[in-house]
Amino acid sequence: MKNIVIGSGPAGRLAALELGKLGEEALLIEKNHIAGTCLNEGCMVICALTDITRFIETNNRFNSYGFLKSQIDISYDKIVEKIQETQVKLRKLNELENESVNNQIIYGKASIHDNEIHVNGGSYNYDKLLISTGARPYIPDMPGNQYGLTNKDILKIDEIPDKLNIIGSGFIACEIANIYSKLGSEVTIFSRHSFLKNIDEDIKKYILKYLISGVTLKENVNVLKIKKNVAITDVGEFEGSTFFAVGRLPNSEIAEGFIDLNTDSTIKVNEFLESSKKNVYAAGDVIGGYQMTPIARMEGIAAARNMAGFLNKIDYKCIPQSISLNMDVSYVNDEKIENKDLKEISYPAIAGPNSFWNILTGDTGLSKISFDSEENKIGNISAISPSSVSDVAYLSYLMRIGADLDDFENFIEIHPSTDTNYKIIKSMWL
Known part of the structure; x- marks a missing residue:
C-alpha cells in the first residue's frame, strides 16, 4: 500500500481524501467511527445541543414578551436518539466521500511494526504513513475520578442532571455549562485559576452577565476529591454529577518507541508535518497546538500533499x-x-x-x-x-x-x- 492513514478524524479523513484526489493510493484505518471526536463526541454534539438551548431561550424570551404562550417539555433521551440517527447518516456520507476517490477504509485497532501496519489480523506495508489518531479528555489524578463525566459521556447520560459540577476553565467548560444550565441543571463551574483567561476581559464579562448568567462560577478553587454525586473542594462540598473539562491528551501511544514524542507526549513533527522517521507524518490533535477541527483539516491536507511530493507548509498566523x-x-x-x-x-x-x-x-x-x-x-x-x-x-x-x-x-x-x-x-x- 502506497499510503496508509491511521485515524479518520478531521485530519485523517481529509488527508485520505486529498491523497485520493491527487491520484494516490490510500488506506484509511479507523478504530471506532469515521469523522473522529468532532462528529461523534465533540463539536457536532455540542452544536446539536446548543441548537436546542437556543430554541429554548428564544421560546422563553417570546413568552416573557407576552406574544407567545407555549411550554416546552424536554425529552433528553429523544434528543440523544436523534443526534445518534444524524451521526449515522453523516458517517455514511463521510465513508462515501472517501470511497468516491477509490480509498479503502478498514475499521479496527491498528499497531505499527516498523514498515508494516497490523490490523484485524492482517498486515499492510506502506511507503508513506500518516498518524492522525487525535486526542482524548484528560482525567485528573484525584480520588473518585472514576465518577467524573467527560464529553465522551454526553450521549450516554440517561437524563438531564439536577445538579452538575464542571471542573475546568476553558471553552469546553463554558459550552457544557451553557447547555445544561439551559436544559434545567443547576450548574457550578470550578476553575483552578481564572475562567476564560485567554478571552478579552470585556467579552468575558458579557458572557458571564448575559450568556451563562444562570451558572455559578467559582474561580481559584481546587477540587480535591469526587464521590458519586458530590464534588469535594477546598471551599466545601457540592452535590451533583461532576464533569471534567480540563484539557486533552494526545492518542500517541501507537507511536511510542517508533518515532520521537515531545515532553507532553504529542508527536514531534517538522514544518512539513514529517516525524523523526522519514516518510512518517502526523497531523491533527495528536501533534498538539491548536486543537480545532479547521486546523486539523488544514494539517491533514497539508500532510497529504507533502506525502504526495507537493511540499507545502502551514501558516498558523491569525487563527480565528x-x-x-x-x-x-x-x-x-x-x-x-x-x-x-x-x-x-x-x-x-x-x-x-x-x-x-x-x-x-x-x-x-x-x-x-x-x-x-x-x-x-x-x-x-x-x-x-x-x-x-x-x-x-x-x-x-x-x-x-x-x-x-x-x-x-x-x-x-x-x-x-x-x-x-x-x-x-x-x-x-x-
Whole structure:
C-alpha cells in the first residue's frame, strides 16, 4: 500500500481524501467511527445541543414578551436518539466521500511494526504513513475520578442532571455549562485559576452577565476529591454529577518507541508535518497546538500533499476561534502586534437576524477591535453576535494576508446582518 492513514478524524479523513484526489493510493484505518471526536463526541454534539438551548431561550424570551404562550417539555433521551440517527447518516456520507476517490477504509485497532501496519489480523506495508489518531479528555489524578463525566459521556447520560459540577476553565467548560444550565441543571463551574483567561476581559464579562448568567462560577478553587454525586473542594462540598473539562491528551501511544514524542507526549513533527522517521507524518490533535477541527483539516491536507511530493507548509498566523453558546463568541489575535500599545474601539452588536428581539433586554452582543494606528493594522478582534463566526473568519483572512485598515473600507456587508466590525472599522477614520 502506497499510503496508509491511521485515524479518520478531521485530519485523517481529509488527508485520505486529498491523497485520493491527487491520484494516490490510500488506506484509511479507523478504530471506532469515521469523522473522529468532532462528529461523534465533540463539536457536532455540542452544536446539536446548543441548537436546542437556543430554541429554548428564544421560546422563553417570546413568552416573557407576552406574544407567545407555549411550554416546552424536554425529552433528553429523544434528543440523544436523534443526534445518534444524524451521526449515522453523516458517517455514511463521510465513508462515501472517501470511497468516491477509490480509498479503502478498514475499521479496527491498528499497531505499527516498523514498515508494516497490523490490523484485524492482517498486515499492510506502506511507503508513506500518516498518524492522525487525535486526542482524548484528560482525567485528573484525584480520588473518585472514576465518577467524573467527560464529553465522551454526553450521549450516554440517561437524563438531564439536577445538579452538575464542571471542573475546568476553558471553552469546553463554558459550552457544557451553557447547555445544561439551559436544559434545567443547576450548574457550578470550578476553575483552578481564572475562567476564560485567554478571552478579552470585556467579552468575558458579557458572557458571564448575559450568556451563562444562570451558572455559578467559582474561580481559584481546587477540587480535591469526587464521590458519586458530590464534588469535594477546598471551599466545601457540592452535590451533583461532576464533569471534567480540563484539557486533552494526545492518542500517541501507537507511536511510542517508533518515532520521537515531545515532553507532553504529542508527536514531534517538522514544518512539513514529517516525524523523526522519514516518510512518517502526523497531523491533527495528536501533534498538539491548536486543537480545532479547521486546523486539523488544514494539517491533514497539508500532510497529504507533502506525502504526495507537493511540499507545502502551514501558516498558523491569525487563527480565528469561537465558543458555541446561545450567541456565538468569536475572536482572532495577531500575535505579532497584540502586545503593542493598541487603540481599542467597541460597540454593542447591531441588531439583525436572530437578535432583533434582544434589543428590549439590551443583550444584542458586543464587538471590540484593537488596532495599531502607526502600522495601520488590526491587532485583535472579539465579537459576540449571531454572525460572529463568519464575520471574524473573513476578517482573520484579511489580517492573515496583511491587509491595511484602508483595505477594509471597500467591504460591503449584506443587510440585514449583525456585523458590528464593519461599523467599527469605518469609525476609525472619523
